[in-house]
Structure formats: C-alpha cells, structure tokens
Amino acid sequence: AQSVSQHNHHVILSEAASLELGCNYSYGGTVNLFWYVQYPGQHLQLLLKYFSGDPLVKGIKGFEAEFIKSKFSFNLRKPSVQWSDTAEYFCAVTGGGNKLTFGTGTQLKVEL
Amino acid sequence: NAGVTQTPKFQVLKTGQSMTLQCAQDMNHEYMSWYRQDPGMGLRLIHYSVGAGITDQGEVPNGYNVSRSTTEDFPLRLLSAAPSQTSVYFCASSQRSSYNEQFFGPGTRLTVL
Numbered sequence: 138a139q140s141v142s143q144h145n146h147h148v149i150l151s152e153a154a155s156l157e158l159g160c161n162y163s164y165g166g167t168v169n170l171f172w173y174v175q176y177p178g179q180h181l182q183l184l185l186k187y188f189s190g191d192p193l194v195k196g197i198k199g200f201e202a203e204f205i206k207s208k209f210s211f212n213l214r215k216p217s218v219q220w221s222d223t224a225e226y227f228c229a230v231t232g233g234g235n236k237l238t239f240g241t242g243t244q245l246k247v248e249l
Numbered sequence: 250n251a252g253v254t255q256t257p258k259f260q261v262l263k264t265g266q267s268m269t270l271q272c273a274q275d276m277n278h279e280y281m282s283w284y285r286q287d288p289g290m291g292l293r294l295i296h297y298s299v300g301a302g303i304t305d306q307g308e309v310p311n312g313y314n315v316s317r318s319t320t321e322d323f324p325l326r327l328l329s330a331a332p333s334q335t336s337v338y339f340c341a342s343s344q345r346s347s348y349n350e351q352f353f354g355p356g357t358r359l360t361v362l
Binding site for chain 1: 280282284289290291292293294297299307339341343345346348349350351353354355356
C-alpha cells in the first residue's frame with residue numbers, strides 16, 4: 138500500500154521568505170506525485186504534478202517541486218512567499234490506479 | 250462547465266439518522282471518489298468508482314454506502330450517522346489514468362450530534 142508523510146505540520150513565515158515543505162512517500166512501483174493547496178474556506182486545487190520526465194516540475198503561482206527517486210521525496214518550494222500563500226498544502230500520490238493517498242497536510246501561515 | 254458540485258454545503262444530523270450527500274460532475278469523468286477531511290489526518294478515501302455500475306471501498310468505508318448509476322452522479326449515503334462521522338466531505342472526479350488531476354467539489358460540512 139502507498140503512504141505519504143509530511144513532516145512539517147505548521148509553518149509560519151514572513152513575507153518574502155523562502156519555503157520548502159517536505160514530502161516523502163512509500164510505494165514499490167511507479168508513482169505519480171501531486172501537490173494540492175486548500176485556501177481558507179475553499180476546496181482543493183492542484184498546484185503541480187509529476188508523472189514522468191524532468192524531475193523538477195513547475196506549477197502555478199511560482200511553486201515548484203523536485204522528485205528525487207532515490208530519496209522517495211517530492212518537496213515543494215517557493216523562493217519568496219506572499220501573504221496570499223497562506224493555506225494548507227497536501228502532498229499526494231497515486232500508484233497503479235487513480236486512488237489518491239494524501240499526506241496529513243501542512244498549514245502555512247505567512248505573516249506581513 | 251460547473252465542474253464538481255456537492256449538496257448540501259452544511260448539514261446537522263442526530264445520531265442514528267440517515268442522509269445522502271450528493272455529488273455531480275459535468276466533465277464526463279470516469280473516475281469519482283469521496284474523501285473525508287479531519288484535522289491532522291489529511292484526506293482519507295471512503296469509496297471510489299471507475300465507471301457507472303462499478304464501485305469499490307477505500308481506506309475508511311465503514312458506515313457509508315455508494316452507488317454509481319450514471320457517469321455524472323456519485324451519491325454518498327450515511328446509513329446510521331454517528332458522531333465519529335462529523336467531518337468535511339469532498340467529492341472528486343478525474344479521467345481514468347492515474348496521472349490525471351482530480352477535481353474537487355466545494356465540500357459538505359457534516360455535524361452529527
């Protein structure tokens with residue numbers, strides 16, 4: 138069975154600080170990896186995804202993530218966060234089918 | 250396109266009551282699923298469907314029932330509500346391949362007293 142670990146549960150940053158959220162997964166086969174974001178009071182939206190090719194993927198709003206197969210990791214990064222990035226971030230993985238397995242999420246608060 | 254729609258947005262039930270959470274999508278997606286979101290636990294898969302007439306259990310199926318009579322609709326039934334089912338429920342849909350983005354509905358916030 139696949140599983141996802143997000144080690145940072147709550148992160149507080151000042152505007153313009155750099156962001157890196159950790160994500161590690163466990164699965165024995167080929168995986169597809171996703172980062173979703175949930176802004177306060179809204180539903181989940183896709184930030185970016187990786188399924189093949191260049192392990193450095195770029196998403197919306199200046200986010201990027203790097204797939205490191207040897208470390209089973211897919212960390213999310215942003216060079217300079219904004220107050221509007223305050224949200225909950227979820228890493229997720231699919232294996233052989235469509236079943237998404239989510240991590241427990243990271244609450245990011247960006248202070249002015 | 251309306252995308253994925255869910256009704257109701259909020260619901261309060263008493264223990265033992267039953268109800269159906271509605272989910273519909275207009276994107277002709279084969280795959281649909283239900284998740285529950287609880288603080289500190291992320292989203293957990295309840296049931297899913299890979300097409301009309303086909304459903305299967307996810308990680309936390311107990312106390313819930315689903316059916317998929319059409320491609321568009323995927324209702325979730327709570328048979329006898331319990332306080333442990335207080336949660337936010339999200340429906341999602343996607344095309345069938347595992348690398349496809351899943352589109353989420355706005356959620357239903359359910360409280361069971």
